[in-house]
Amino acid sequence: MAYRLTEEGEEYLRKGLPEENLVKILAKGPVKLRELKEELYKFDIALAWAKKKGWVTIHDGMVKLISSPKTSEEYDALGHLDKGESIVKDVLDILVKRGLVEEIREDIYTKAEKFSGKEIGLLESELIKTGKWREVKFRHYNVSSPGQRIQIGKKHILTVFAEKARKIFLDLGFTEASGPLVESTFWCFDSLFQPQDHPARDLADTFYMKNPREVTLPNGKIVDSVKRTHEHGSDTGSIGWRYSFSEAVSKQPILRTHTTAVSARSLAQIKPPAKIFCLGRIFRNETIDYKHLAEFTQVEGIVVDENVNFRDHLGYLKEFYNRMGFEKIRFRPAYFPYTEMSVEPELYFEERGEWMEMGGSGIFRPEVVKPLLGIDCPVLAWGLGLERLIMLKYGIADIRNFYVKNDLRLLRDSTIIG
Amino acid sequence: MAVVEFEIADLEKMVGRKLTKDQLKKIEMMGFPIESLDDKKILYEVFPNRPDMLCVEGFARSVKTYLGFSKGLSKYTVKKGVIKLRVNKNVENVRPSIVAAVVRNVKLTDDLLRSLMQVQEKLHDTLGRKRKKVAIGLHDMDKVLPPFEYKAVEPDKFRFVPLDFSEEMSMREIGEKHSKGRDYIHILEDSKIWPIIMDSRGEVLSFPPIINGELTRCTEKTKNIFIDITGTDDIAVNQALNIIVTAFADRGCTIESVDISGFIKKKGVNASGVRSTPNLSPQKIKVDINYVNKLLDMTLSQKDFSNLLSKMGYDFTSGHIIAPCYRTDIMHPIDVVEDIAIAYGYENFKPKIPAVPTITKRSEKNEFNSVLRELVIGAGFQEVITTILTNEADEFIKMNKPKEEVCETKNPLTVDCSMCRLYLLPSMMRVLSHNRTNEYPQMIFEIGDVIIIDREKETGTNDVSKLCTAMCGTKVGYENLSVVIDALMRNLGIAYDLKKAQDASFIDGRCAEIWSGDRCLGVIGEIHPQVLENWNIGNPVVVFELNAEKIRGIVSKPGKTK
Numbered sequence: 001m002a003y004r005l006t007e008e009g010e011e012y013l014r015k016g017l018p019e020e021n022l023v024k025i026l027a028k029g030p031v032k033l034r035e036l037k038e039e040l041y042k043f044d045i046a047l048a049w050a051k052k053k054g055w056v057t058i059h060d061g062m063v064k065l066i067s068s069p070k071t072s073e074e075y076d077a078l079g080h081l082d083k084g085e086s087i088v089k090d091v092l093d094i095l096v097k098r099g100l101v102e103e104i105r106e107d108i109y110t111k112a113e114k115f116s117g118k119e120i121g122l123l124e125s126e127l128i129k130t131g132k133w134r135e136v137k138f139r140h141y142n143v144s145s146p147g148q149r150i151q152i153g154k155k156h157i158l159t160v161f162a163e164k165a166r167k168i169f170l171d172l173g174f175t176e177a178s179g180p181l182v183e184s185t186f187w188c189f190d191s192l193f194q195p196q197d198h199p200a201r202d203l204a205d206t207f208y209m210k211n212p213r214e215v216t217l218p219n220g221k222i223v224d225s226v227k228r229t230h231e232h233g234s235d236t237g238s239i240g241w242r243y244s245f246s247e248a249v250s251k252q253p254i255l256r257t258h259t260t261a262v263s264a265r266s267l268a269q270i271k272p273p274a275k276i277f278c279l280g281r282i283f284r285n286e287t288i289d290y291k292h293l294a295e296f297t298q299v300e301g302i303v304v305d306e307n308v309n310f311r312d313h314l315g316y317l318k319e320f321y322n323r324m325g326f327e328k329i330r331f332r333p334a335y336f337p338y339t340e341m342s343v344e345p346e347l348y349f350e351e352r353g354e355w356m357e358m359g360g361s362g363i364f365r366p367e368v369v370k371p372l373l374g375i376d377c378p379v380l381a382w383g384l385g386l387e388r389l390i391m392l393k394y395g396i397a398d399i400r401n402f403y404v405k406n407d408l409r410l411l412r413d414s415t416i417i418g
Numbered sequence: 419m420a421v422v423e424f425e426i427a428d429l430e431k432m433v434g435r436k437l438t439k440d441q442l443k444k445i446e447m448m449g450f451p452i453e454s455l456d457d458k459k460i461l462y463e464v465f466p467n468r469p470d471m472l473c474v475e476g477f478a479r480s481v482k483t484y485l486g487f488s489k490g491l492s493k494y495t496v497k498k499g500v501i502k503l504r505v506n507k508n509v510e511n512v513r514p515s516i517v518a519a520v521v522r523n524v525k526l527t528d529d530l531l532r533s534l535m536q537v538q539e540k541l542h543d544t545l546g547r548k549r550k551k552v553a554i555g556l557h558d559m560d561k562v563l564p565p566f567e568y569k570a571v572e573p574d575k576f577r578f579v580p581l582d583f584s585e586e587m588s589m590r591e592i593g594e595k596h597s598k599g600r601d602y603i604h605i606l607e608d609s610k611i612w613p614i615i616m617d618s619r620g621e622v623l624s625f626p627p628i629i630n631g632e633l634t635r636c637t638e639k640t641k642n643i644f645i646d647i648t649g650t651d652d653i654a655v656n657q658a659l660n661i662i663v664t665a666f667a668d669r670g671c672t673i674e675s676v677d678i679s680g681f682i683k684k685k686g687v688n689a690s691g692v693r694s695t696p697n698l699s700p701q702k703i704k705v706d707i708n709y710v711n712k713l714l715d716m717t718l719s720q721k722d723f724s725n726l727l728s729k730m731g732y733d734f735t736s737g738h739i740i741a742p743c744y745r746t747d748i749m750h751p752i753d754v755v756e757d758i759a760i761a762y763g764y765e766n767f768k769p770k771i772p773a774v775p776t777i778t779k780r781s782e783k784n785e786f787n788s789v790l791r792e793l794v795i796g797a798g799f800q801e802v803i804t805t806i807l808t809n810e811a812d813e814f815i816k817m818n819k820p821k822e823e824v825c826e827t828k829n830p831l832t833v834d835c836s837m838c839r840l841y842l843l844p845s846m847m848r849v850l851s852h853n854r855t856n857e858y859p860q861m862i863f864e865i866g867d868v869i870i871i872d873r874e875k876e877t878g879t880n881d882v883s884k885l886c887t888a889m890c891g892t893k894v895g896y897e898n899l900s901v902v903i904d905a906l907m908r909n910l911g912i913a914y915d916l917k918k919a920q921d922a923s924f925i926d927g928r929c930a931e932i933w934s935g936d937r938c939l940g941v942i943g944e945i946h947p948q949v950l951e952n953w954n955i956g957n958p959v960v961v962f963e964l965n966a967e968k969i970r971g972i973v974s975k976p977g978k979t980k
Contacts, residue, residue: 212879215877316771
């Protein structure tokens with residue numbers, strides 16, 4: 001912003017500030033008020049400011065000097081401004097208030113005129129508005145250099161894939177479910193017909209909780225049904241595991257080792273037909289190294305319908321992986337305590353030139369379904385690894401990049417965006 | 419999960435012919451992935467449901483029918499034996515179950531010896547739950563005089579020479595000094611008396627589950643073997659016995675039964691309280707062919723059905739399926755259905771998508787978090803994802819905060835996983851700490867769950883979705899993020915207040931709480947330099963953490979605060 005002296009300001013510059021002129025007169029001694037009125041130019045202003053600044057008093061019609069200014073800040077400022085020099089904001093504000101100084105509102109034409117005939121860098125707005133862009137030359141830039149690298153906001157690589165997986169199931173008409181991270185052994189193991197002495201329940205693989213100590217079990221009918229099925233098969237047509245089921249063991253809280261716990265909970269609440277999926281964090285009590293973390297993401301899904309069969313199970317797996325960008329898929333027999341037929345899907349990774357297994361799946365055993373759903377009904381189920389898929393496809397060697405380091409260079413430079 | 423190792427030559431001998439590499443690979447489609455393969459050896463993975471496949475004899479038996487070299491059920495006969503074993507009631511509380519058998523005409527070649535050692539070790543680990551549920555003992559029968567006795571005795575008094583030693587030791591000493599003693603004595607430690615199997619002269623056959631006596635060590639001269647299987651589960655010991663004796667039978671030995679009397683826990687007891695083991699009778703199962711056809715989407719005839727069953731070692735007669743005695747996994751007709759699918763070949767089923775009419779339903783929480791994520795990305799932040807498991811040092815000490823009640827794990831393998839996070843903020847500090855050598859400014863965020871203790875809930879916990887944003891760089895301060903909060907709240911249509919607050923993680927006078935009406939949504943502030951030092955971060959950091967669930971609660975109410 002630019003400032004200039006007003007007419008009055010210029011006058012004061014020539015003749016001196018009125019209050020300072022008053023001080024000069026009073027230096028010789030007090031003067032009668034009536035006399036000053038006649039003698040002094042701009043007497044009212046002079047007296048007002050001199051009183052304000054504490055330089056004079058008026059008593060019995062006499063004006064007396066009580067304090068003399070040592071510097072003439074305002075007068076000097078006027079002089080500086082007149083020369084085009086800058087002054088202190090405080091003083092400027094006073095001069096503007098007194099009407100001695102005003103802002104120069106430069107005409108855009110005046111501004112634009114400054115560039116006329118020159119070679120310019122930044123194209124100023126005034127040049128466009130006044131049409132005077134015609135009067136300037138545009139300096140050529142080094143267009144082959146992009147300039148300084150910037151970072152932009154981005155999703156995490158895992159989120160990109162998680163959303164892709166999520167979208168696939170939503171497109172296929174699935175309901176998105178969720179469940180607690182701290183789970184009961186009832187929902188994580190017992191309801192899935194995993195015997196209570198199964199090695200997977202060992203401390204070495206599962207995180208047991210110190211706090212909380214216990215969970216509340218669901219309604220007695222379901223717990224009882226699961227218990228009887230474990231012990232002797234109940235009405236599922238199975239001989240069961242033939243051991244003594246402990247409710248106390250059921251109540252132990254753990255960090256869920258698979259999202260299949262969510263599927264178990266869902267079965268207890270729905271009626272067929274139903275298609276349910278869940279993407280969630282699961283936990284394994286393992287030593288952490290480049291291949292293993294204590295927590296990662298599982299893609300879970302179930303299809304519950306009287307008429308689904310083994311071919312449909314393979315069909316959903318194939319469809320999911322095809323849509324994730326994998327053409328070659330094959331299926332291998334496997335074993336899980338809660339599925340029969342059990343299937344391990346394998347994908348062919350072009351980059352590696354080999355087939356790799358991607359997770360577990362199968363048709364839930366009748367011992368799982370009957371106690372929870374209440375009827376015998378085929379339930380297709382899968383729990384697939386997400387991080388593994390990404391690491392194998394993109395050659396990311398160290399899983400700790402995902403949850404532990406979050407190396408910003410890896411994340412920022414990643415071209416995995418959708 | 420177990421891995422078994424076979425000499426290819428031995429496997430071929432048991433199968434009865436040479437096997438090509440393709441045939442060895444085809445076995446994978448039975449459900450046994452190859453771990454490694456070279457000219458001499460092959461290693462297969464065996465799942466817990468097929469302990470019969472843990473010995474080369476059992477493996478070859480199943481492979482023979484699967485590859486088509488033979489068909490149907492393998493039949494075994496048990497000769498009625500005269501050997502008796504008496505069980506004393508006092509084993510009831512320490513190790514109640516025992517079964518036994520005799521095998522004669524044994525030729526302990528290197529191959530058989532190798533197989534026996536492997537199957538015992540693998541069965542002990544898997545079916546035996548590290549010898550607790552099942553422990554196997556093999557004895558040169560000619561060194562001892564039946565009848566045998568199984569009882570529990572006082573560990574300090576009873577002495578014998580254990581395998582690999584030359585001096586007599588008390589059972590307690592064996593528990594302390596013998597390598598097997600140190601590994602397994604914990605199984606017996608709760609009891610004052612420990613189990614022993616001895617012959618009629620008081621000679622020790624074995625001290626289960628720890629070790630056999632040196633006396634009955636099997637050598638290449640051994641012709642007759644007494645097998646004892648003890649444990650805590652009657653079904654499991656019988657299953658293990660069946661697997662072992664059929665392996666011997668496949669090598670040309672004869673099987674003889676042993677009469678067990680006295681204390682017998684569970685079924686199989688005849689009128690006079692004597693049980694004869696092994697029981698190698700096949701299992702009879704009824705499976706409806708329509709059930710199979712529906713589940714596999716096939717149109718198998720009775721003949722097809724029979725052929726496929728035959729391939730998997732079953733017989734099919736007069737509407738009944740006969741399953742072999744060494745299969746431990748047949749609990750429900752569905753187990754047979756899987757075998758049929760395997761016999762047909764998983765690769766031969768054509769995948770299809772069925773017509774299951776259901777309508778999409780999205781999770782509101784995930785939908786809202788997606789919206790939130792987009793807004794923060796729009797403000798220029800890089801998403802990070804961190805672990806829910808953490809430790810006291812990171813969560814509280816480094817943050818200058820007192821410890822709060824958290825979800826804690828009992829036996830984590832690493833101390834890094836001793837508790838679940840209550841806040842996202844320490845995770846952001848950790849990421850910034852790891853990224854000290856990367857370009858600044860660093861603008862990061864995470865939307866993730868924390869776990870809080872909530873006794874009202876079924877699991878005693880509640881998962882709460884939080885948003886935490888952090889900025890770190892040379893000229894970073896409070897206003898860098900307060901403007902972001904403002905933009906977020908404006909875009910979400912939430913009227914909010916920033917109220918001065920105090921928090922030990924933040925610089926005094928540079929911290930505020932974000933309030934909407936009577937709800938506190940979160941906190942914002944400049945991180946205290948002590949905290950920066952604790953995390954080894956050399957640049958100022960400003961952060962905010964918001965409760966995404968509370969925000970969703972406000973936004974989802976129609977007509978509020980727009």
